[in-house]
Amino acid sequence: MAITDETITRLRSTAAAGDAQAALELGRLLCLTALDPAESGDGGPTWPEEHWLRAAVKARPDDVEALTLLTGRLAQQISYWEAVLDMNPDVMAEYGEDEDTVGRRQIEAEELYARIRAAGPLGHAEAGLNELAVLLGVSGKPASETAYSFYVLEDEAQSGSVRHSATVVASDADEIRWACDEWLALSEGGFGTLTLITYVDATEVSSIDLAQHFVDGFVDWDAVDVPELSGPRLPAGLPVPGRGLYYGFSGGAE
Structure with a gap:
């Protein structure tokens, strides 16, 4: 089904009212954007999905999809800020970031990853989870042979x-x-x-x-x-x- 402005507005309204599934769906869609369509920005990183994914995880702590989305996006944030730290650490301060904030994300992402694994076998997600573990530095196990589309x-x-x-x-x-x-x-x-x-x-x-x-x-x-x-x-x-x-x-x- 085509996604429209009305889709986002409906999900936002329902999620704001406390619906965990709407928060998850909105968070998943906002993963695909540089900026929440409802907000303005200065061109810097905003990670618009994080608020809604955290709401989904808080409401449903064992929801593997919500845990996976939040963990994956935190892993990307860690990678992004580590690259900035290497190239231009002064930029990080402008966004309230430093080695400590990156370290806290790392700890949280590892904890979330452990919760995903504790959920048990996850079918064809195994290869992606192995890759995520490598990116987080919690495993050196190579990805399995699953070939994604x-x-x-x-x-x-x-x-x-x-x-x-x-x-x-x-x-x-x-x-x-x-x-x-x-x-x-x-x-x-x-x-x-x-x-x-x-x-x-x-x-x-x-x-x-x-x-x-x-x-x-x-x-x-x-x-x-x-x-x-x-x-x-x-x-x-x-x-x-x-x-x-x-x-x-x-x-x-x-």
Whole structure:
């Protein structure tokens, strides 16, 4: 089902009233955005999903999907701020971040990961969980052979010696379309090279130059044949084994 502004408004209203499932669904969608559509920002990292995922976990402490989403996004935050710490630690202070805040996230993420594992066998999520464990530094066990299916939206541009990039990883066609529309609205048309790549069983089966389908600064999705996914889909919140890709939105410059 197509995701609209009304979808987000309805989920937000229901989640704010204390509905844990709505908080989970809203948090999952906001994982795919750089900024909550209802808020304004200064271009810095906001992690808009965190509030709602925490609400979902608080209401349902044993909900594996909520635990996985929150743990995966905390792992991404840790990776992001560790990279900033290496490149430009002064920037961290502007956002109230330092080694201590990163360390606290690390401790929390490890505790959440242990709760996921305590839930028992998780089917085809095993490979992604193993990858998450490696990223968190709690295991060196290589990922299993599960080959996931997923979408990757990539936008990038070169400015002098700096490459700016934005990436969204999702496993639902409607969600990747919505994430793309949100990114184009936020970035006022994107960075430059916007590509939608489809992987089925970890193999690239399609790469679409979305700029060829722009109408008034947005993608005309009626003109884009987005392949359907088959096989095991990447579970929401988990990284793609062996590819350095996190579920949801990520951005950066190098």
